[in-house]
Amino acid sequence: xxxxxxxxxxxxxxxxxxxxxxxxxxxxxxxxxxxxxxxxxxxxxxxxxxxxxxxxxxxxxxxxxxxxxxxxxxxxxxxxxxxxxxxxxxxxxxxxxxxxxxxxxxxxxxxxxxxxxxxxxxxxxxxxxxxxxxxxxxxxxxxxxxxxxxxxxxxxxxxxxxxxxxxxxxxxxxxxxxxxxxxxxxxxxxxxxxxxxxxxxxxxxxxxxxxxxxxxxxxxxxxxxxxxxxxxxxxxxxxxxxxxxxxxxxxxxxxxxxxxxxxxxxxxxxxxxxxxxxxxxxxxxxxxxxxxxxxxxxxxxxxxxxxxxxxxxxxxxxxxxxxxxxxxxxxxxxxxxxxxxxxxxxxxxxxxxxxxxxxxxxxxxxxxxxxxxxxxxxxxxxxxxxxxxxxxxxxxxxxxxxxxxxxxxxxxxxxxxxxxxxxxxxxxxxxxxxxxxxxxxxxxxxxxxxxxx
Numbered sequence: 001x002x003x004x005x006x007x008x009x010x011x012x013x014x015x016x017x018x019x020x021x022x023x024x025x026x027x028x029x030x031x032x033x034x035x036x037x038x039x040x041x042x043x044x045x046x047x048x049x050x051x052x053x054x055x056x057x058x059x060x061x062x063x064x065x066x067x068x069x070x071x072x073x074x075x076x077x078x079x080x081x082x083x084x085x086x087x088x089x090x091x092x093x094x095x096x097x098x099x100x101x102x103x104x105x106x107x108x109x110x111x112x113x114x115x116x117x118x119x120x121x122x123x124x125x126x127x128x129x130x131x132x133x134x135x136x137x138x139x140x141x142x143x144x145x146x147x148x149x150x151x152x153x154x155x156x157x158x159x160x161x162x163x164x165x166x167x168x169x170x171x172x173x174x175x176x177x178x179x180x181x182x183x184x185x186x187x188x189x190x191x192x193x194x195x196x197x198x199x200x201x202x203x204x205x206x207x208x209x210x211x212x213x214x215x216x217x218x219x220x221x222x223x224x225x226x227x228x229x230x231x232x233x234x235x236x237x238x239x240x241x242x243x244x245x246x247x248x249x250x251x252x253x254x255x256x257x258x259x260x261x262x263x264x265x266x267x268x269x270x271x272x273x274x275x276x277x278x279x280x281x282x283x284x285x286x287x288x289x290x291x292x293x294x295x296x297x298x299x300x301x302x303x304x305x306x307x308x309x310x311x312x313x314x315x316x317x318x319x320x321x322x323x324x325x326x327x328x329x330x331x332x333x334x335x336x337x338x339x340x341x342x343x344x345x346x347x348x349x350x351x352x353x354x355x356x357x358x359x360x361x362x363x364x365x366x367x368x369x370x371x372x373x374x375x376x377x378x379x380x381x382x383x384x385x386x387x388x389x390x391x392x393x394x395x396x397x398x399x400x401x402x403x404x405x406x407x408x409x410x411x412x413x414x415x416x417x418x419x420x421x422x423x424x425x426x427x428x429x430x431x432x433x434x435x436x437x438x439x440x441x442x443x444x445x446x447x448x449x450x451x452x453x
Contacts, residue, residue: 043166085127100126156188200257250324
């Protein structure tokens with residue numbers, strides 16, 4: 001079974017129930033809705049379709065403090081061309097946020113993840129005269145980056161406020177907070193969300209990197225959003241930043257997702273390039289829990305193929321993943337238990353690890369060691385089950401035992417009936433008992449046939 005999880009952004013190319021069903025069979029583990037595009041009716045349809053097919057985690061992105069370009073028609077721009085862009089719809093093309101007073105001649109404007117680069121020549125009549133440094137298409141609703149210019153935009157747009165209300169109503173699993181900059185951004189969103197919706201901080205600017213140490217403890221996960229990050233920061237620095245973020249997330253048992261341009265060529269081609277294959281493989285080897293598809297599954301010609309190819313890469317690579325975790329002093333009981341499980345799995349012929357968990361914490365702690373064994377997380381909480389589906393190697397199941405005396409026995413019987421464990425397997429169980437704090441404090445290594453008898 002594939003241990004690396006695949007998150008797919010859903011759009012026009014993948015919105016139908018039939019396509020989603022095929023993507024699930026190909027290895028999709030969760031869906032993402034990017035609210036920079038589409039309508040609430042479309043988001044509602046996506047959620048309805050996926051929930052009729054399977055109970056997998058749903059992530060909704062906010063727009064965040066982002067500037068976008070609006071165009072009445074697509075425009076081909078050649079290197080050296082001079083174009084004029086305004087700030088209202090009286091112009092042929094215009095920015096949706098007014099930064100006219102802040103920008104100065106010589107400053108750069110990057111459009112569509114930097115594919116189109118423009119330099120400000122002069123200002124006139126409440127518009128900008130720009131020189132194209134690269135050739136490309138000026139297209140409607142593409143993102144705009146202004147490196148080294150702090151626009152002071154609020155973390156939530158008016159649409160984002162609606163997105164949060166919609167997310168609460170639809171009971172999604174995570175909000176991905178675009179352009180997360182400070183802990184205050186996270187705290188603002190946290191106050192507006194239902195308690196059981198997790199926050200994933202999207203790291204895509206220099207402020208997010210600078211404040212990473214204070215962001216990590218207060219979010220459920222991190223997304224390395226390499227598109228905008230590679231425009232705000234020199235792109236050659238991204239690989240090292242990615243490795244460092246993943247390592248720190250692993251250490252703290254936080255969900256970490258690598259996103260953007262992973263199989264970009266598959267938007268138009270049925271197979272990935274060798275470089276893309278290596279990129280996906282290296283993200284897994286770095287220690288990513290989840291790898292994400294964007295344009296490949298929203299507007300691409302081959303959404304199902306993209307999932308299939310990503311799954312094949314993961315299956316081939318993930319057995320070579322090594323743990324990033326460094327042992328530390330003064331750890332708690334659950335941390336010590338997870339470390340012991342790691343050691344036992346290296347020494348004994350254990351087939352699977354079963355952890356009985358309320359919050360999912362112990363399952364996350366075990367996952368960070370990147371065991372070769374599958375981790376079956378047994379929980380009675382549906383939201384916990386959904387969140388755990390995005391963690392490396394974790395196969396969560398919902399089960400609420402009516403037997404209070406021995407959770408391990410009742411869970412083993414349930415898992416055996418489901419075909420998730422076999423009689424001849426040696427399985428390591430972890431659970432909690434006799435503790436007011438509901439912590440994991442018990443370990444047992446059992447042959448399933450012994451428990452069943």
